[in-house]
Amino acid sequence: MTDDGPPRLTRLSFHGPLSDARATALVRRLAAARPRTVLDIGCGWGELLLRVLEAVPGARGTGVDVNGEGLARGRRAAGPRGLADRVEFAEESALGTRRGPADLVLCLGASQALSTAASPTAEALHELRRLVADDGRVLLGEGFWERPPAPHELARMWPEASAADHCDLGALLDLAVAAGFRPEWTETASRDEWEAFESGYQADAEVWLAAHPRHPSAAAVRDRLDRHRAQWMAYRGVLGLAYLTLVPVAR
Template identity: 70%
Template sequence: MTTDTAAQDSLPPRLTRLTFHGPLSEARAARLVRRLAATNPANVLDIGCGWGELMLRLLDAVPQARGVGVDLNAEDLERGRRAAEARGLAGRVEFAEESAAGTGRGPADVVLCLGAGQALSDDLVTALRELRRLVADGGRVLLGEGYWQRTPTDTELAGMWPGASAADHHDLAGLVDLAVQAGFRPEWTETTSLEEWEEFESGYQADKEVWLATNPRHPLASATRETLDTHRTAWLTYRGILGYAYLTLVPTTH
């Protein structure tokens, strides 16, 4: 074992417990893929793709389709490339390390934007307009976006992410209304279950929690502990308050 390999092996593992980088069950993923595959897309664009698991499943379901995933995280993109190679999809998909802001990658028949609206714009209205620009007429956008299940109190907001504000999200009705105003009709509106949230958030932490328990004196232990404790406090605070919606959106004809 080389010194570099030994150093890498000593680091806390990253997100190996997660299939999807978001609260998404296998059953819901299968339904989403079936619904999108039924439109027979020729091309798929995945904004903020991470390792692009849902895109790869859609490409597997639609043999004529090609896909492009755009993200800035090189490690996630490489994970996606390895998965594509293992599934025989490498010739039909590109994982591009680049910003999605102002991208010229569209229009695509299916655009996936799963928890990645900020990759297009920090403003949700602008991000939705960008998604309308990026999807072909007759295509579909699958948007994954957070929403408030109820308005959080000031005390609850203080326990969430830094600078959390009630203005950070809309309620579900407001979110769908914004999509309509941006040039879409909602074909399907669905929200994650508490079980999906817990599976995601626990999986997000699990690798590092186990590593920390067995490496408490590692030079990275203190920083890892602080990160884990801060995130755990946040998600256990927004548990049952912050929801997550999957909107299958049909663009209105210009």
């Protein structure tokens, strides 16, 4: 905690509702196929990418994101784990990327990185089929509606939130099949994972704000925290996140 402003996301291992227990199981399953190349779309700081590389000696990975701060965190984490020579963190757009095909493609909460559509899931799935090797795997983390959102809930979510932003879980699986995949494994984030993520997302700044209520940045930080908390309360129990392990259908 400093006088310059709140620290950023130090309470989170992953930038999403993903527990260590689920991550361990995912890595074990994905590593069993012994991927030689791993591509992480919208990687943030690439923690899951690094864990896969640790589990598959000799595999090489690339994380792509437009957020330089997250990429720098990933590079710092790679060194002490002996992975600096096996991973690249590239600050660039993933739209139309030529980084594939890879044996394993990760895309966790980042389908918007592959499409400019207002509802990017379908187009992103087709892009993921292009980016994965024919005998590879895709791990997609994608939002879905656990139940139809009410108008008053949508009004309090992210700006211009619409019921068309997501579909239900069954329709999401149908989109994956239509894009050329079969679902090997389907799982969804639990309420505990969501609450740990949302609390951790805010915690650093909340503690800083309590200690620095008259800091020049305090008003802006307070507005951001209050706005995000209100959005979370609107989509809590309404928005789900699916983790789909997808197998490409042979062409």
